[in-house]
Amino acid sequence: MISTKGRYALRMVIDFARQGEEACVPLREVAERQGISVKYLEQLASLLIQADILRSVRGPHGGYVLIRPPEETNVGDILRAAEGSCAPVACLEADFGVCPRRSECETFSFWEGLDKAIEAYVDGVTVADLVPVH
Amino acid sequence: MISTKGRYALRMVIDFARQGEEACVPLREVAERQGISVKYLEQLASLLIQADILRSVRGPHGGYVLIRPPEETNVGDILRAAEGSCAPVACLEADFGVCPRRSECETFSFWEGLDKAIEAYVDGVTVADLVPVH
């Protein structure tokens, strides 16, 4: 299940995109519009910076800017940045290593298929698809 | 993310299916083969009975029996029975009610689409697909 991290991160990015291309938007404004605390958004923004989705401008009139236009940022990248992973089971996460039951596991290929279906969907939607036309 | 409930429930049903059609299998055996405690499996079996996937036989030589043949039981039904839901976000669960942000929410349709992709996948795989041919 997707937690508030992923859900709020997506809403934040959509909010940025709505303010216009290359707009520098402070979290105070996003927090007010979205009803989420600045402090929590800060943590999510930091994850999105690490994932090269946002960049920041410090000081007065500072804020965050989308690195790429909304059409070039897909939702999968945002969710993976915020959640760590979109994998439906732990054994499919990057840092899990090799499962000791792997060779005898009859469900592994099923989970792999589910993971692919999820990735295909989330990577097939861009932020632009979710920003209402002005 | 799918918890041990869903993952173990699926492994248990596959284990039942491997013992043959209409076989009555006690949890003691499944527990031994799968490395999961009888007590935990009991709870999961109870959920699968409520969902009309298993039926039980009490007493010595008792156990659990698959109600339908493996080809007619899909994995989605097992996961929904064990997990309560396969929905990726809380607002898509049956008992959530109407979200107060629903009318202004720009992400709802995205989550709905993800939910449909997940349901289509899990409902498209049957237990028979996961039981290795003997």
Added chain:
DNA sequence: CTTATATCCTAGTTATTTACTAGGATATAA
């Protein structure tokens, strides 16, 4: 009718994760 074996049912318990809040350090435009 006793016994062994199974399911059934409800609680409790420990560890982890979630969803934040708190407090300050750092940068910078005016």
Added chain:
DNA sequence: TTATATCCTAGTAAATAACTAGGATATAAG
């Protein structure tokens, strides 16, 4: 110098996960 931002690390309350525990109930076999 000051106000306004981001940045960074900890802490914390509540919920969830992943079980274990203890017994009640049913039933086949002797």
